[in-house]
Amino acid sequence: MNSMLEKLSPLLFTIAIFVLWEAVCRIFKIDRFILPAPSEAFAAMIQYWRPLMRHSFVTLWTTMAGFGIAVAFGIALGLIVGWSRTIYRGLYPVMIGFNCIPKVAVVPILIMWFGIGEVPAILTAFLISFFPIVVNVATGLATMEPELEDVLRALGARKLDIMLKVGIPRTQPYLFGSLKVAITLAFVGTVVSETVGANAGLGYQIALAGSNFQMPLVFAALLLLAFEGIAMYAVFAWMEGHFTRWAFRSSMSAAA
């Protein structure tokens, strides 16, 4: 009974928040131009389902494209950075500096270069999400137990052997952990870019509906965005559990 409740609790909490939101809107008679009730947002979702589906799909695929590039680039750079201390020390300040630049500030540059459309959105999603992947992969490599490295080196293992047999497998939990963070960041990047300059996507829809004072539609788009984020997060959380079960098990056995 209790575990049933625990399983259902995400759903129950979500419903509770919507009910509370609806109640607040009705009790205090909040103007729909300030904060529409969820019922109005869902009504807008049904009314405008065709454009919303189209924009949702654009946002989803541009986000996934940017995220895909971020994963490939992030893993490659993370392996390079984690490989050598010199590269690690040399590149780290540059990467931190780059990560501190608000990506909103980069979007106009990308639009200048590539024009209005999907490309700036993909690139913004990539730029905002690769950093945690690099840091986590590099950390996974850098925190390898020195004794284990000694064991292998005393057998005559080359650096590449150590990386393939130990370094890369042991970074997997770090990598999958970072993917969960990166995918949500990628959505932020896409939407920021779509809001600043695009002619499709949920960000564009939000900006457009906002300027037309269609607040229920704005919230409908926001809810869809949140839903896409949760769905992709769930996919990577599942992958993490599936591929790196040993990491969770081993920490559990250490606690026991």
Next chain:
Amino acid sequence: MSASVDIDDVTLTYRGVSGGVLALKGTSLNVRRGEFAAVVGPSGCGKSSLMKLVTGLMPPDTGSIVISGEKVSGPVKIAGMAFQNPNLLPWRKVIDNVLLPLEIVQPYRSNFRREKVQYRAQAEALLKTVGLDGFGDRYPWELSGGMQQRVSLCRALIHQPALLMLDEPFAALDAFTREELWCVLRDLWQRIKFTVILVTHDLREATFLADTIHVMSSRPGHIVMSKTIELPRPRELEDCFKPQFTDIVHELRVKIGEVRQA
């Protein structure tokens, strides 16, 4: 099959941020082929540095290390190592952890795919000798600390190394498991007769297992006493309570007390 080790007048300095630390100074040590040598000493005396020197993971500043007549100038490739922490790979099954050295050391490396069935059988046999029959398909985290350390020993021995280097391998175990593993190591060594250098804090462990015990001074470390243990073999745990045994432990304890004072 087994290796001899000659360490001659070795000096080693660690270069740290706050200047160098002299870890070893004028250290000399000889280990015959097939001998079981133990190195004991106060903590921080450079015992572990000695391990890194002998396996060629670190070059000495001065002096030389010769293994089976050949001067060490890089990682030796013939050594098996085990440490206080078993350091098993949690994503590999026990059997694949044991097989890891064969994926790296020649000639096994080149034959690994072709001979995998035979290598697995060897690994299973080795696991059986340390009392882990049938545990090959478990993951390391399903095993107790003592069992993990047995796996670590198997991994150190699977490629039939001429030299086994042990750095306080039993220090993290409880007293009973530790004594059990002394016997495991004793039996393995008597069967295969590889050369062993065992670094330990435990004087009873050293006395029970070793042919010769070398006592190191505090830093900078050098050998202040080498004692041949004349106790007859095979030794049993019961022997640890005989007066000859406790006399040796007592003598070593007094010596270490002296070097700690100095």
